[in-house]
Amino acid sequence: MSNLIEQLQWRYAAKKMDPSKPVASEKVERILEAIRLTATSSGLQPYEVIVVTNDSLREQIVPHAWNQAQITDGSHLLVFAAWNDYTEERINTMFDLVNDERGFVNEGWENYRKMLLATYPMRDAEVNYQHAARQAYIGLGTALIAAAEEGVDSTPMEGFDPEKVDEILGLKERGLRSVILLPLGYRAEEGDWLKDLKKVRRPKEQFITEMK
């Protein structure tokens, strides 16, 4: 079996983490870099990752996240926070960065910029946020794989009140909305009902359709 598949078999959404085992910062850095390098629609990267290690902030979040203790028992809490809207400024900043980094202006790319500028900013902010949030989920998927590859446990969490988390972390003022939480840590030897249970997935035939 490939190492990646083995690690994906190993990973699970840890229900209890061991607070005495922090994740080494080099591992966290590599997980964050994997997220930064993943794909987003039009390359806009319309979300940010907030890394919360501050105990008080994490303690404040727990009651608004179904009291899920992995948030404080893990050592790092990643918060995927999507842009609340696509503005002209945000789109231009990203296209300008590409031009600056590549050192030339490409006509096709500029036409694509114009097309996005003529489409996204005038759409309803909620539609734009939903699109940005979908990009954050791609980041989440990448983070889950990167953490598994590093032998780090994680728990993807939709079970929280985004408005409260936005308030606690001051995200609204930054034009961001929390989409998903991902505590990182190590599974606790005791007290995790899921730790030794079989990973269950639909059989391949029910999941993949081959059209030859």
Ligand SMILES: Cc1cc2nc3c(=O)[nH]c(=O)nc-3n(C[C@H](O)[C@H](O)[C@H](O)COP(=O)(O)O)c2cc1C
């Ligand atoms: C988007 C998303 C949201 C989730 N929210 C929670 C959550 O709030 N709490 C939790 O314990 N697990 C949560 N999970 C974990 C899933 O229940 C879990 O990934 C699924 O049952 C598959 O099992 P495994 O990841 O342990 O292999 C979430 C997973 C995803 C992908």
